[in-house]
Amino acid sequence: MRAMNLSYTSRDQVEVYRFSWLLSVGLPLLMVALQAFMPVRLHFFRVFDFGLLLTIFFAVSRRSQLSGTLTGAAIGMLQDGLTHTPFGVFGIAKTLVGYGASSIGIRIDVENPGSRFLLTFMFYGIHQAVFMAIERELMGQSIQFNLGHEAGAAVVNSLMAVFLFALLNRFKIRD
Amino acid sequence: MNFFSRHKNTVVLATVLLAQFLVLAMQVKRQTAEGPVRLIRLLTVSAITPFERLFIYSGESLRGVWANYIDLRSVRRENLRLKAEAGQMRLERAREQEDARQARRIQALLAFKEQWIDTTVAAQVIGTSGTETSRLLYLDKGAKDGIKPDMPVITPDGVVGKVLGVYGETAQLLLINDPSSGVGAILVNSRLQGVVKGTATGELQLNYIMGDEAVQPGEALITAGGDQVFPKGLPIGTVAKVSMGRNLFLDIKLKPAADLNRLEEVLVITAQKARAPDTTGLGPIRAADILAGHLPGVPQTPPPSSPQTPSPSAPNAKPVPAAHLPVPGASQSPLTAKPQTKPQTLTAKPQTVAPKAGASAAKPQTAKPIAGGAAAKPTGSSAAAPKAVQPPAPKTATPKPLSSHTDGSKPKPAATEGTRPQ
Numbered sequence: 001m002r003a004m005n006l007s008y009t010s011r012d013q014v015e016v017y018r019f020s021w022l023l024s025v026g027l028p029l030l031m032v033a034l035q036a037f038m039p040v041r042l043h044f045f046r047v048f049d050f051g052l053l054l055t056i057f058f059a060v061s062r063r064s065q066l067s068g069t070l071t072g073a074a075i076g077m078l079q080d081g082l083t084h085t086p087f088g089v090f091g092i093a094k095t096l097v098g099y100g101a102s103s104i105g106i107r108i109d110v111e112n113p114g115s116r117f118l119l120t121f122m123f124y125g126i127h128q129a130v131f132m133a134i135e136r137e138l139m140g141q142s143i144q145f146n147l148g149h150e151a152g153a154a155v156v157n158s159l160m161a162v163f164l165f166a167l168l169n170r171f172k173i174r175d
Numbered sequence: 176m177n178f179f180s181r182h183k184n185t186v187v188l189a190t191v192l193l194a195q196f197l198v199l200a201m202q203v204k205r206q207t208a209e210g211p212v213r214l215i216r217l218l219t220v221s222a223i224t225p226f227e228r229l230f231i232y233s234g235e236s237l238r239g240v241w242a243n244y245i246d247l248r249s250v251r252r253e254n255l256r257l258k259a260e261a262g263q264m265r266l267e268r269a270r271e272q273e274d275a276r277q278a279r280r281i282q283a284l285l286a287f288k289e290q291w292i293d294t295t296v297a298a299q300v301i302g303t304s305g306t307e308t309s310r311l312l313y314l315d316k317g318a319k320d321g322i323k324p325d326m327p328v329i330t331p332d333g334v335v336g337k338v339l340g341v342y343g344e345t346a347q348l349l350l351i352n353d354p355s356s357g358v359g360a361i362l363v364n365s366r367l368q369g370v371v372k373g374t375a376t377g378e379l380q381l382n383y384i385m386g387d388e389a390v391q392p393g394e395a396l397i398t399a400g401g402d403q404v405f406p407k408g409l410p411i412g413t414v415a416k417v418s419m420g421r422n423l424f425l426d427i428k429l430k431p432a433a434d435l436n437r438l439e440e441v442l443v444i445t446a447q448k449a450r451a452p453d454t455t456g457l458g459p460i461r462a463a464d465i466l467a468g469h470l471p472g473v474p475q476t477p478p479p480s481s482p483q484t485p486s487p488s489a490p491n492a493k494p495v496p497a498a499h500l501p502v503p504g505a506s507q508s509p510l511t512a513k514p515q516t517k518p519q520t521l522t523a524k525p526q527t528v529a530p531k532a533g534a535s536a537a538k539p540q541t542a543k544p545i546a547g548g549a550a551a552k553p554t555g556s557s558a559a560a561p562k563a564v565q566p567p568a569p570k571t572a573t574p575k576p577l578s579s580h581t582d583g584s585k586p587k588p589a590a591t592e593g594t595r596p597q
Contacts, residue, residue, distance in 0.1 A: 032223065037226070077215075081219025
């Protein structure tokens with residue numbers, strides 16, 4: 001079973017995917033818009049970070065550090081544009097996530113639900129840690145860290161990632 | 176073959192162009208009617224808000240069809256309930272109108288300036304920032320609807336926030352529970368002033384209240400009006416929890432008056448006017464009245480020249496504020512006004528002293544400040560307490576002098592009780 005094969009020794013063993021330009025541009029726009037709209041009616045939607053999930057998905061699917069970096073930067077800046085904070089807060093955090101996810105995607109299998117759950121859980125934590133570091137150190141804001149809330153949000157986002165990635169797999173184009 | 180290898184030149188060109196575009200967009204500020212706006216923020220908002228509008232309006236349409244059907248079923252029962260409620264509220268209103276006239280009159284005497292909400296624009300919430308850390312909402316009204324930055328935003332429940340950025344057909348609403356917001360506030364009972372700010376977790380807290388002050392949970396909080404954004408007197412919330420914080424200040428958590436997590440429609444206050452309260456129909460206000468309102472109280476001693484001067488040892492004789500003393504009118508001097516010297520037996524016929532509000536407005540020039548015949552022919556108003564004549568001690572009955580209200584508190588003349596308009 002392929003899901004049990006969790007690590008690779010050569011990049012040649014790894015399947016690399018690409019996506020249509022329409023999907024690459026339209027999907028982040030759509031998901032970020034959805035994330036901005038949904039909390040108006042469904043307050044709990046605020047906990048989801050679709051930008052982060054897309055960054056991870058594109059990064060591990062393309063398995064290119066350069067692509068992951070740029071994708072993370074673009075999605076992060078898009079999210080920054082909807083806030084009143086300076087551009088770069090989410091941009092930097094997601095750039096690092098994109099780079100890290102694509103680096104891991106080269107080395108381990110990220111196609112099974114378990115590894116996707118763990119990957120998303122881990123990168124959610126990294127994203128929040130970087131975000132808080134920027135807010136505190138660069139912007140001088142007093143951000144309070146709520147471990148229970150962050151852990152819960154990480155689990156919820158990881159579960160969403162499992163379903164979302166399965167759905168988005170349909171749009172992959174094998175390179 | 177890898178995509179980047181195949182289209183290397185195009186990718187490099189696109190990357191360089193994109194990088195330059197981003198750098199440029201971040202540096203350039205586009206001049207709009209509401210001030211400079213970063214180009215990249217303008218582009219982002221322009222790209223996202225059409226999606227939000229599409230979502231919200233299509234959802235509203237679908238929900239409207241269903242809601243109309245449901246509404247029809249309960250509209251009759253609702254109508255009966257509302258009729259009963261309206262009748263009750265009419266009674267309430269009549270009573271409160273009288274109180275309001277009284278309050279406005281006192282404010283006018285003290286030359287208070289009030290901030291009034293002049294015009295508002297109703298707006299619908301069409302989106303959020305999409306993050307938990309930025310308490311920002313997007314409204315479906317923008318510069319074209321007269322919205323400008325720093326305009327206060329309210330709901331019928333209370334203050335919600337202020338307008339941050341304004342675009343053509345969209346505006347950003349910064350909620351009061353965002354860490355970067357701040358509202359000048361007053362605690363209603365203790366009159367302590369502080370600044371309401373948001374926390375990173377979206378809570379509201381009142382800052383800068385010293386640790387030795389007594390603040391009770393449940394106490395209401397209103398806007399102070401000193402921040403040049405929010406008009407004075409709008410509800411902000413209530414005190415939820417009080418504990419000792421750091422730096423000698425209390426740590427006061429608040430419960431917002433409006434549900435900041437479930438906002439759908441809001442009102443943007445587009446114009447405020449500072450003006451003196453409207454006192455038309457409340458009777459004449461003379462310079463002497465205003466001066467008298469600021470004078471200290473003096474003992475209740477009638478003019479010595481009066482032939483009917485009551486005994487100084489009259490029972491219940493108390494100091495009376497100057498505002499309640501006979502005031503020289505435009506057409507009548509205190510010395511020539513006979514009624515001033517005539518004792519008035521308020522307790523004998525208390526109802527007759529309290530006239531209907533606004534009665535004095537009918538004859539503002541002829542209204543006699545000294546209510547010589549007031550017992551028989553009421554001409555004043557219960558709201559006119561500052562101008563009312565303090566009756567000297569009667570010969571036949573124990574007088575009940577009008578209470579003094581120099582502290583601006585609501586006057587409750589004993590003689591007016593039971594005569595409130597029904």
